[in-house]
Amino acid sequence: MxxxxxxxxxxxxxxxxxxxxxxxxxxxxxxxxxxxxxxxxxxxxxxxxxxxxxxxxxxxxxxxxxxxxxxxxxxxxxxxxxxxxxxxxxxxxxxxxxxxxxxxxxxxxxxxxxxxxxxxxxxxxxxxxxxxxxxxxxxxxxxxxxxxxxxxxxxDPRIDMSWACLEPQPDLLVEGTLWGGNLSSLCSLLGTPYLPRIHDGLLYIEETGEQAYKIERMLYELKLSGVLDGQRAILVGGMGGQRVSEYDNGYDIDHALERFRRVCGVPMLRGLVFGHGPDKWTLPFGSPGVLEVVGGTATLSALSRPYAPVKAAAPLPL
Structure with missing residues (x-):
C-alpha cells in the first residue's frame, strides 16, 4: 500500500x-x-x-x-x-x-x-x-x-519493466535519458525553446485519434528537424483511434510505423503499454534509463527518483 x-x-x-x-x-x-x-x-x-x-x-x-x-x-x-x-x-x-x-x-x-x-x-x-x-x-x-x-x-527509486517486442528486433543495449510523450504535443514545440535538446535520448511517443498518415508525417517532422539525431531508441506506445478509409487502400498505423522504422535510423520498438488507454506504465521524464533487448524481449530500467535536479542522479549500471 x-x-x-x-x-x-x-x-x-x-x-x-x-x-x-x-x-x-x-x-x-x-x-x-x-x-x-x-x-x-x-x-x-x-x-x-x-x-x-x-x-x-x-x-x-x-x-x-x-x-x-x-x-x-x-x-x-x-x-x-x-x-x-x-x-x-x-x-x-x-x-x-x-x-x-x-x-x-x-x-x-x-x-x-x-x-x-x-x-x-x-x-x-x-x-x-x-x-x-x-x-x-x-x-x-x-x-x-x-x-x-x-x-x-x-x-521506488528504480523501476523495471519488460515486454515482448511486436516486430523482430535485433539484440540491443543502450542507455540514455528517458523523455517524450504525446506525439502531437512534441511536434507542436519544434523550433521553440520549450522542446528539450536531448542528445542521448530514449524517446517514447504515443498518440490517439490521429490518422495513420498524420502520425507518419509527424514522425518525419521529428526526423527532418534533427530531433532523432540525438536519440538512441524510440519506444512506441498506444496509437489507437485511427479510421481506415477506402482511399487508404489498406494503409493503416502498422504500415505507417513500419515504413518509418525502415528509414528513421534509430531502433524503434513497440509493445510497451503507455499513453492513452486504460492500461499504462508510468514512465519517468528526464531520468536516466537502460534499454536492453534480448531474443525479442525488451527490458527498460529507469531511475524514478530523484526528480530534481536530474543532473545529480547517479547513472544506472549497464
Missing part, C-alpha cells in the same frame, strides 16, 4: 466533461488515504478550457510560491488542449528554485506533454508521464496494473 500523499490537482488544459468519472477518481484516491487539494479546478469551465488562461497558469505558478506548501504530487486532471498557451508565462526560475531539493512530482500525459517538456528544457525539472484523475483513476473499471505501477514509480 503506498504511503499517504498530498496530491494537488492542476488543470492546464481541457475541462472535465465526464462528471461521474471525475468523482470516481476523487473518491478512489481519497479512499486510499490520500489528501486532495485544488478540488475547485474540476469545476472550472471557460470555452473548451478548464478556466481562463490566467487561472490555468496559476495552477502551475503557485507551486513556485515559497509561501505555499508543496504537495507530493501535482496531477493533471485531464488532457485536451491549452497547455501550449501557458508556456511563455510559467515561472521557470521560481519553480527551479523550489524543486531543487523537493520531492514533488508532476504527473500527466497527452496535452500535458508540453508542460513537461518546458519544465525540463527551461528549469531542469523532471516529471512522470502517467495517469491522470479523470480518464485513469476515474475510469469505470480501475486497472489494477495502472494503479500499482503508478505507486511503484512514486515509491
Amino acid at each position: 503506498p504511503k499517504r500523499l498530498d496530491i494537488r490537482l492542476i488543470a492546464p488544459s481541457g475541462y472535465v466533461s465526464d462528471r461521474a468519472a471525475c468523482l470516481r477518481g476523487i473518491e478512489r484516491l481519497q479512499a486510499a488515504g490520500h489528501t486532495l487539494h485544488g478540488l475547485d479546478v474540476v469545476e472550472r469551465v471557460h470555452l473548451r478550457f478548464a478556466g481562463t488562461d490566467a487561472e490555468r497558469l496559476d495552477d502551475i505558478n503557485r507551486l513556485a510560491d515559497p509561501a505555499q506548501p508543496l504537495p507530493d504530487v501535482a496531477m493533471a486532471i485531464c488532457g485536451g488542449f491549452g497547455a501550449n498557451v501557458l508556456l511563455g508565462d510559467i515561472d521557470y526560475a521560481g519553480l527551479a528554485a523550489r524543486f531543487h531539493d523537493a520531492a514533488c512530482r508532476f504527473v500527466g500525459h497527452g496535452d500535458f506533454t508540453a508542460i513537461q517538456c518546458a519544465l525540463y528544457a527551461k528549469a531542469g525539472i523532471a516529471s512522470l508521464h502517467g495517469p491522470m484523475l479523470v480518464q485513469d483513476f476515474g475510469g469505470t473499471y480501475l486497472r489494477e496494473s495502472t494503479w500499482r505501477q503508478f505507486w511503484q514509480a512514486l515509491d
